[in-house]
Amino acid sequence: NAGVMQNPRHLVRRRGQEARLRCSPMKGHSHVYWYRQLPEEGLKFMVYLQKENIIDESGMPKERFSAEFPKEGPSILRIQQVVRGDSAAYFCASSREGGETQYFGPGTRLLVL
Amino acid sequence: QKEVEQDPGPLSVPEGAIVSLNCTYSNSAFQYFMWYRQYSRKGPELLMYTYSSGNKEDGRFTAQVDKSSKYISLFIRDSQPSDSATYLCAKGGQAGTALIFGKGTTLSVSS
Numbered sequence: 001n002a003g004v005m006q007n008p009r010h011l012v013r014r015r016g017q018e019a020r021l022r023c024s025p026m027k028g029h030s031h032v033y034w035y036r037q038l039p040e041e042g043l044k045f046m047v048y049l050q051k052e053n054i055i056d057e058s059g060m061p062k063e064r065f066s067a068e069f070p071k072e073g074p075s076i077l078r079i080q081q082v083v084r085g086d087s088a089a090y091f092c093a094s095s096r097e098g099g100e101t102q103y104f105g106p107g108t109r110l111l112v113l
Numbered sequence: 114q115k116e117v118e119q120d121p122g123p124l125s126v127p128e129g130a131i132v133s134l135n136c137t138y139s140n141s142a143f144q145y146f147m148w149y150r151q152y153s154r155k156g157p158e159l160l161m162y163t164y165s166s167g168n169k170e171d172g173r174f175t176a177q178v179d180k181s182s183k184y185i186s187l188f189i190r191d192s193q194p195s196d197s198a199t200y201l202c203a204k205g206g207q208a209g210t211a212l213i214f215g216k217g218t219t220l221s222v223s224s
Contacts, residue, residue, distance in 0.1 A: 043157070043201065045213070056209070102159075
């Protein structure tokens, strides 16, 4: 059952370090979405990517956050110089070409000390 | 006004009860409505999605959309303790559109 895979599942970083979160979409899916879930908050969209292209990054913070989806390999969400407010669950979702439904991975829980 | 409003609960019911979960939305530009179930510390799992007004049934679950009143509902029949989770409603559009989620309703079904 090749669902959406994310790693690591848990990540602990100290303030100022970098966090790299990886996502492999479901087999046959070429679209990747990243969402963030803060405590007591709903899921918030961050960025939508296709292979080698960022399509919509309207939900990404303007600084310190970046995302990529290279031709080969997983999608990466990168957070530079993490701060405590970055502590959250980060979820990746994928969809097939032309598909409206998004399937989510298990998430990466980032804790910034 | 938030685009998707959802009562966070918590909602507690006895096993076997019929559960009604509801959301309202404010922007009619979206066409698709989804319900996700999220167990504690897990990823959201797609339960149902609907495109138009009316009902869609899948086993014990029924999703209902009323576009005229901008109201979406999920009904769970014969609720089970394993249904205890947070239920998220979401609206979306065509492929490649970001989903907009409600905050989720936490449901607890006691045996």
